[in-house]
Amino acid sequence: GAVVSQHPSWVICKSGTSVKIECRSLDFQATTMFWYRQFPKQSLMLMATSNEGSKATYEQGVEKDKFLINHASLTLSTLTVTSAHPEDSSFYICSARDSMNTEAFFGQGTRLTVV
Amino acid sequence: AQSVTQPDIHITVSEGASLELRCNYSYGATPYLFWYVQSPGQGLQLLLKYFSGDTLVQGIKGFEAEFKRSQSSFNLRKPSVHWSDAAEYFCAVGASKAAGNKLTFGGGTRVLVKP
Numbered sequence: 289g290a291v292v293s294q295h296p297s298w299v300i301c302k303s304g305t306s307v308k309i310e311c312r313s314l315d316f317q318a319t320t321m322f323w324y325r326q327f328p329k330q331s332l333m334l335m336a337t338s339n340e341g342s343k344a345t346y347e348q349g350v351e352k353d354k355f356l357i358n359h360a361s362l363t364l365s366t367l368t369v370t371s372a373h374p375e376d377s378s379f380y381i382c383s384a385r386d387s388m389n390t391e392a393f394f395g396q397g398t399r400l401t402v403v
Numbered sequence: 404a405q406s407v408t409q410p411d412i413h414i415t416v417s418e419g420a421s422l423e424l425r426c427n428y429s430y431g432a433t434p435y436l437f438w439y440v441q442s443p444g445q446g447l448q449l450l451l452k453y454f455s456g457d458t459l460v461q462g463i464k465g466f467e468a469e470f471k472r473s474q475s476s477f478n479l480r481k482p483s484v485h486w487s488d489a490a491e492y493f494c495a496v497g498a499s500k501a502a503g504n505k506l507t508f509g510g511g512t513r514v515l516v517k518p
Contacts, residue, residue, distance in 0.1 A: 292446075294446070322506075330510065330511075331508040331509060331510045331511050332447075332493070332506075332508045333508075334505060334506065334507075337505070381446055381447070383446075383447075391449055391452075392506075394439075394446035394447040394448070395446050396444075396445050396446040397444065397445065397446050399444070
């Protein structure tokens with residue numbers, strides 16, 4: 289199957305700083321990418337959907353100014369957690385699919401810890 | 404709104420024994436159903452999916468699932484588990500065939516495999 293890579297795999301940052309997480313499709317063009325958040329021992333919650341070249345669509349309750357998503361190319365989407373706080377600590381997972389595929393491929397996730 | 408319930412939070416099974424994970428969904432139209440597996444600290448891997456047709460679907464790693472519309476269920480089964488099957492399993496329902504397109508996940512079932 290296709291490969292989706294997230295970077296970094298884990299990050300620790302200080303409260304008040306911003307953190308950028310990258311999601312790359314390595315061997316296909318991802319017209320659509322999705323960002324999920326997973327709290328410990330809980331399920332995945334869709335945060336937003338991004339289509340290349342357009343603004344992301346955020347799910348209800350997700351602060352768009354807090355979680356900035358950019359999908360500037362067909363192989364890269366970024367999630368920036370701005371002014372991070374300890375409650376933003378979580379596991380963030382992206383998935384990506386191309387326009388023809390019925391399967392979305394998931395990245396390995398990024399564990400963010402805000403101290 | 405669509406929802407997914409996985410009644411069992413944890414299941415412990417002996418290696419070589421059979422495994423069944425329950426999944427119940429609520430969706431007003433034809434559901435597109437998926438099962439994913441997540442190893443600790445990793446992203447998600449698609450085990451199998453159901454869109455239409457034969458209600459018994461075969462997946463990777465020896466897993467199968469049966470769609471029962473009358474029971475709104477999509478239970479996952481494996482005849483003989485291996486130690487490597489220890490992981491978290493998520494059932495998900497989507498609004499379309501495009502996996503990952505606004506998927507709603509269940510709470511997950513953690514499978515522990517005893518030697």
